[in-house]
Amino acid sequence: MKKTTLLLLFILLSATLSAQKSSLHREDIFTQLLVEGKPFLILGGELGNSSAACTQDIERIFPKLQRMGLNTVLVPAYWDLIEPVEGQYDFTLTDKAIEQARANNLKIIFLWFGAWKNSMSCYTPLWFKTNYNKYPRAITQNGKPLEIASAFSDNVRQADNRAFTEWMKHIADVDKTHGTVIMIQIENEIGMLESARDYSQAANQAFQAPVPEKLMNYLQKNKKKLHPQMLKKWEAQGCPRQGNWQAVFGSDIYTDEIFMAWHYANYVEELAQTARSIYNVPLYVNAAMNSRGRQPGEYPSAGPLAHLIDIWHCGAPSIDILAPDLYDNGFKDWVAQYHLHNNPLFIPEIRLADDDGVRAFYVFGEHDAIGFSPFSIEDGSDSQQAPLVQSYGKLKEMMPLLTQYQGKGVMKGLLFDQENKERILHNDDLVITCRHYFTLPWDPRATDGSKWPEGGGIILKISSKEYIVAGSGIVVEFAKSTEKASGNAKELLGEDGFKLKGENEQHSYTESKKFQGKRCGLGSVDEIQINPDGSFGYIRRLNGDQTHQGRHVRISVGDFKILHVKLYEYE
Structure with a gap:
């Protein structure tokens, strides 16, 4: 049986x-x-x-x-x-x-x-x-x-x-x-x-009753992990181990909640x-x-x-x-x-x-x-x-690809608007500067008073010299930390890589000290598709004007792309 x-x-x-x-x-x-x-x-x-x-x-x-x-x-x-x-x-x-x-x-x-x-x-x-x-x-x-x-x-x-x-x-x-x-x-x-709590007769009786033992035991067991606001409420009363709701959490509208x-x-x-x-x-x-x-x-x-x-x-x-x-x-x-x-x-x-x-x-x-x-x-x-x-x-x-790398700490999300235009990431000895696409002056919507749509995406580190950049309306620059430490002022250049018209009155680029160390360059930037098995399918190579002659990786506002970026070093 x-x-x-x-x-x-x-x-x-x-x-x-x-x-x-x-x-x-x-x-x-x-x-x-x-x-x-x-x-x-x-x-x-x-x-x-x-x-x-x-x-x-x-x-x-x-x-x-x-x-x-x-x-x-x-x-x-x-x-x-x-x-x-x-x-x-x-x-x-x-x-x-x-x-x-x-x-x-x-x-x-x-x-x-x-x-x-x-x-x-x-x-x-x-x-x-x-x-x-x-x-x-x-x-x-x-x-x-x-x-x-x-x-x-x-x-x-x-x-x-x-x-x-x-x-x-x-x-x-x-x-x-x-x-x-x-x-x-x-x-x-x-x-x-309308009210923070129910004031029916049954609710009022429950409010005057002791806080359930189950909840009190939970608070004591998890004290170090409690949400800061919850811990503050409890600590303000001296962290009592028993009592009704007001005795444990105080007499205010948040205790009612x-x-x-x-x-x-x-x-x-x-x-x-x-x-x-x-x-x-x-x-x-x-x-x-x-x-x-x-x-x-x-x-x-x-x-x-x-x-x-x-x-x-x-x-x-x-x-x-x-x-x-x-x-x-x-x-x-x-x-x-x-x-x-x-x-x-x-x-x-x-x-x-x-x-x-x-x-x-x-x-x-x-x-x-x-x-x-x-x-x-x-x-x-x-x-x-x-x-x-x-x-x-x-x-x-x-x-x-995303599910493979979830939780491994190698992905970052980007989200930019007109007020929050830049985020700088540090990976090993790389400094990755990410910006809204409209920080480039080439699109008339960047400067004609238009409200900027949000730009954003994902940066995924596959290896020390290999990244996926995906999303829309973003610009990403890769540099060695030694490059940033050299203190070079940023050049103001047109899309062709030359100085913008009217900038010849002053030099926009100066060397603050002798450069030392290696530099990081774009080995290749390919627009790709991701196959169902996670492998990469080549669509086209982006270079020249599409990478600002090797200076950055970008995806225009309104376009959604997946880019496979390979880096290299030189000195």
Whole structure:
């Protein structure tokens, strides 16, 4: 009997493992997404909120996404349309999305629009909304009920999880042999608005109760690794080991946020465990940013924000990634906040814009990102000259190379605009000066008052004298450190390499001291394609005017290229 039971358990476990087509593989300092056992970068796009609400829209949009070069589409799943009548489920839209994804060679990340979407409970079914006595609302500090279901209600959680369970079972049934669905987002931009926390009776009781032992143990065990903002809050109270929320974290609006984050995380963890038990694909939650100087409640308080990562990791350990939704300025600062030792970078939403093309290059090169996904992607252009289409085409080519070198510290991302024009990198005894393409005066848009589009890309070191430079709108110069140490002033030259007209009144080049050491030159610069096996395919040699007579490597604004650069030394 025991042998039979063990055999059945082994068969069930084997079936579960074989059904799992996507997973996260963690190394010490980076994480890779694996799809069917191979590293995979998400070149994605998220549909607008209502763009997967009818089968005709799905059939119209998905072929366009293939033409745009996506390999993954992020698709909302609406609780109100899945369970329009309590206990009766309709998976028509889910099935249509999966069908169209397979027909157009796309993977899917489903977004569960359940109890909350952008804080609000607008995607809950009407039977849920109208029965507010059974499914209570969150309450503001002044007693106003909100269009936000209370995270402190067992009835809310059970209804949400019941529908989520049936939906996940259906996905597992239709997808276990295909692996079209590679990730699941649970809820959407979860968080409290108007007040930093829920002031319902159940919430107030929980706020006066002791901070759970699980969280206190986590803080003590991970004290040296806590987010600086979390550590500062705890230390300001003397790092107590017990007490209610105000005793442990102080009496302010940010303590309210910490308290609320704990309960949102616990709620999400229940759904995450459901997903794990049914169809074990990677899971994430997304966050609306705490930007523009807003306070908790002015932005969605207590969501999976970077400064709350410890609360979310402790309260929802089954969630793999906290992911930022980016619609504000300061792109580089935001992404740096979310690429942490304990959180890989995935951008499930960013404002759809032409600059997204170079930003995608930047996050894969600088932050070993898992994926990039502009929002309302169906509104983008599928022209082969569109920046995102060009970008995704080159990144798709580069995927074997990028995944091979992820986490090895040999890739850097570049991103420039009109204010931030230059970045200097140091590799061994090389000084690599990278700039926006418009720092060259040859394109009239550089000086005619036009707003500069962002330029960016990836620099990948293959060996000490061999590099890949890829992207758009960048200029890269390689020099030995001895060259920089000699203190030569920069020449002001035209594209032909000669002095610019009108510069003969003064010498723009002076030797500050006798030159010593070696110099670095461009041995060859080839435009290439990357083959599926990672090998290089020659397109053309760039030289003469295209390298400023051997002075630099460049890719024009509006062009996306992959360049293979070989260096040499001379003296």
